[in-house]
Amino acid sequence: MRxxxxxxxxxxxxxxxLLLLALRLPAPAVAGRPLVARxxxxxxxxxxxxxxxxxxxxxxGVLSTISSDLSGAPFxxxxxxxxxxxxxxxxxxxxxxxxLDPTARDALEDERTSFTLSEFPLGTCGKVDxxxxxxxxxxxxxxxxxxxxxxxxxxxxxxxxxSKHPEMEGWPKNxxxxxFKLEIENIFLIxxxxxxxxxxxxxxLDYGR
Amino acid sequence: MRxxxxxxxxxxxxxxxLLLLALRLPAPAVAGRPLVARxxxxxxxxxxxxxxxxxxxxxxGVLSTISSDLSGAPFxxxxxxxxxxxxxxxxxxxxxxxxLDPTARDALEDERTSFTLSEFPLGTCGKVDxxxxxxxxxxxxxxxxxxxxxxxxxxxxxxxxxSKHPEMEGWPKNxxxxxFKLEIENIFLIxxxxxxxxxxxxxxLDYGR
Numbered sequence: 001m002r003x004x005x006x007x008x009x010x011x012x013x014x015x016x017x018l019l020l021l022a023l024r025l026p027a028p029a030v031a032g033r034p035l036v037a038r039x040x041x042x043x044x045x046x047x048x049x050x051x052x053x054x055x056x057x058x059x060x061g062v063l064s065t066i067s068s069d070l071s072g073a074p075f076x077x078x079x080x081x082x083x084x085x086x087x088x089x090x091x092x093x094x095x096x097x098x099x100l101d102p103t104a105r106d107a108l109e110d111e112r113t114s115f116t117l118s119e120f121p122l123g124t125c126g127k128v129d130x131x132x133x134x135x136x137x138x139x140x141x142x143x144x145x146x147x148x149x150x151x152x153x154x155x156x157x158x159x160x161x162x163s164k165h166p167e168m169e170g171w172p173k174n175x176x177x178x179x180f181k182l183e184i185e186n187i188f189l190i191x192x193x194x195x196x197x198x199x200x201x202x203x204x205l206d207y208g209r
Numbered sequence: 210m211r212x213x214x215x216x217x218x219x220x221x222x223x224x225x226x227l228l229l230l231a232l233r234l235p236a237p238a239v240a241g242r243p244l245v246a247r248x249x250x251x252x253x254x255x256x257x258x259x260x261x262x263x264x265x266x267x268x269x270g271v272l273s274t275i276s277s278d279l280s281g282a283p284f285x286x287x288x289x290x291x292x293x294x295x296x297x298x299x300x301x302x303x304x305x306x307x308x309l310d311p312t313a314r315d316a317l318e319d320e321r322t323s324f325t326l327s328e329f330p331l332g333t334c335g336k337v338d339x340x341x342x343x344x345x346x347x348x349x350x351x352x353x354x355x356x357x358x359x360x361x362x363x364x365x366x367x368x369x370x371x372s373k374h375p376e377m378e379g380w381p382k383n384x385x386x387x388x389f390k391l392e393i394e395n396i397f398l399i400x401x402x403x404x405x406x407x408x409x410x411x412x413x414l415d416y417g418r
Contacts, residue, residue, distance in 0.1 A: 060339035062271035062325045064283035070395060073350055074273035074283040076325030077397075080340035096340070100404070102397075116271045116285035121330040129376050130269035131289035131305070141282055167338050186279060188286075188311075195309070 041124055044134075047197035048207040051189045054117050054138045056089035059164050061117040063095065065106035065144070077103040080168070081115070082160040091205050093140065094147070094157035095180045096168050107180065111143035115182050119191075136191035140184045142201075147179040154179050250333055253343075253401035256408050257416040260398045263326050263347045265298035268373050270326040272304065274315035274353070286312040289377070290324070291369040300414050302349065303356070303366035304389045305377050316389065322353035324391050328400075345400035349393045351410075356388040363388050 039057065042049035060080045067075035081093040093115055097104040107113055117138045119125050125135035147154045157179045162169045171177055184201045191197065248266065251258035269289045276284035290302040302324055306313040316322055326347045328334050334344035356363045366388045371378045380386055393410045400406065 060327065060329055062273070062285050062327075064271070064273035064285040064323070064325075066275075066283055067323075067350070070350055073321040074275055074285075074323050075350060075397075076271050076273040076283075076285050076323045076348055078325060078327040078329070078339060078346035080338055112282040114273070114276075114283050114285045116273075116287060118269065118271075118287040120269055120287070129289055129374050130287060131374070132376065137287035139285055141276070141279055141284060165338050165340070167341065188284075 041119070041136075044192035047189055047191065047199050048203045050136055050191045050197075051138050051187060051199055051204050052089065052091050052207045054119060054136055055083045055091055055093065055140075057122050058117045061093075061115055063103050063144070064114045064116065065103055066110045066112055067102065068106055068109050069102055075102060075106060076116070077101070079103065080161075080165050082157075082164040084160045085163045090160075091207070092184070093182050094161055095144075095182075096161050096165070096171070096177050097180050098175045098177045100175055104178070104180065107144035108146075111145065112141075113144035113182060114139050114141040116140075133190045133193050136189070139188040140182055140186075141188070142185040143183045144180050145183055147181050149178065153181075157181065250328070250345075256398055256400065256406035257412045259345055259400045259406075260347050260396060260408055260413050261298065261300055261416045263328060263345055264292045264300055264302065264349075266331050267326045270302075270324055272312050272353070273323045273325065274312055275319045275321055276311065277315055277318050278311055284311060284315060285325070286310070288312065289370075289374050291366075291373040293369045294372045299369075300416070301393070302391050303369055304353075304391075305370050305374070305380070305386050306389050307384045307386045309384055313387070313389065316353035317355075320352035320354065321350075322391060323348050323350040325349075342399050342402050345398070348397040349391055349395075350397070351394040352392045353389050354392055356390050358387065362390075366390065 039053060042053055044050065060078060062076045063079045064074050064076040067073050079095055079097065081095050083089045083091050083093050099105050118130060119136040120130040128135045147157055184204065187199045187201060187204055189197045189199055248262060251262055253259065269287060271285045272288045273283050273285040276282050288304055288306065290304050292298045292300050292302050308314050327339060328345040329339040337344045356366055393413065396408045396410060396413055398406045398408055
């Protein structure tokens with residue numbers, strides 16, 4: 001079933017079963033996960049759907065910037081995000097960041113950023129290793145921009161963020177948290193053997209419209 | 210208890226309880242986690258211990274490189290790693306990477322790399338948000354180097370990797386996986402309010418010796 005032409009890795013015998021598990025079993029609960037509807041993982045043949053599923057189901061990831069503190073070295077930082085209220089995702093990741101933290105400072109100097117998500121913490125990879133290509137991974141690369149706090153987009157983003165991260169609403173005002181978003185220019189998705197899936201930002205953003 | 214001088218964020222009332230939960234309760238199981246001894250989280254006053262605990266307890270993270278495919282933009286990628294066999298960690302993260310993947314290719318052109326870990330997937334952050342500073346995050350920045358496959362270090366690294374990631378041993382030979390390690394030059398740890406904890410690589414690496 002759904003065995004792509006590009007199948008390269010071994011251990012193929014166990015895969016239909018693993019895939020079936022990923023598709024059929026209810027995902028186990030993971031500590032600390034907020035109340036997001038746990039949709040089923042799309043099939044590997046549905047690349048845009050899988051990327052959007054990962055973005056909708058996760059609540060945190062790693063934002064990588066060019067570090068001004070570290071002479072231009074890459075710097076990955078754990079951040080929370082939301083791409084929409086539960087059940088109504090739009091694919092664009094919004095963040096709530098403060099310049100007390102290096103990530104926001106870096107982005108204000110050099111917008112080039114990537115945002116990386118793994119399927120592993122969702123609990124749907126079963127016993128498959130986090131680096132196994134069937135345990136999906138998504139890297140969105142683009143520009144990290146401040147969202148004008150008076151814009152309608154800021155209202156949408158706040159609703160998206162605060163619905164998935166309720167404690168954010170109470171974070172201290174004097175830390176000057178602002179909403180940032182990733183303007184996606186490039187998508188790297190691995191969800192099966194055979195290398196990254198080609199998906200354009202418009203295929204990703206238009207999925208489900 | 211253990212309230213640092215640098216306490217800046219609010220919601221302090223709930224924190225002793227949260228901390229107690231993190232320290233006293235057995236951590237819940239997380240799907241797909243391998244059989245690593247689940248030591249208790251060190252107190253926030255023990256910065257090097259906390260950083261080493263995060264490195265020992267996690268099995269995957271995000272490696273960020275300078276992307277040659279994307280004109281020097283940062284690129285974060287989900288990877289598995291090991292800093293030692295279960296119960297005998299040394300702090301240095303070892304990876305099993307192939308140049309079929311951009312991360313290894315990037316590192317061979319520009320060694321500057323960061324490796325980012327979160328406490329959140331361990332299940333010990335309770336209901337605290339992944340971006341909350343009490344849910345620990347660690348970024349090790351340095352140089353990603355190939356380990357000579359004939360060296361004693363390569364034997365040690367393979368034992369460390371294969372004990373935590375048993376399926377790696379069967380990954381296809383024709384993908385030319387090689388062992389890489391991060392030579393740590395800078396450590397960014399957040400495990401409490403008040404900003405990153407100052408830890409030197411030697412404080413981190415010498416912990417527990």
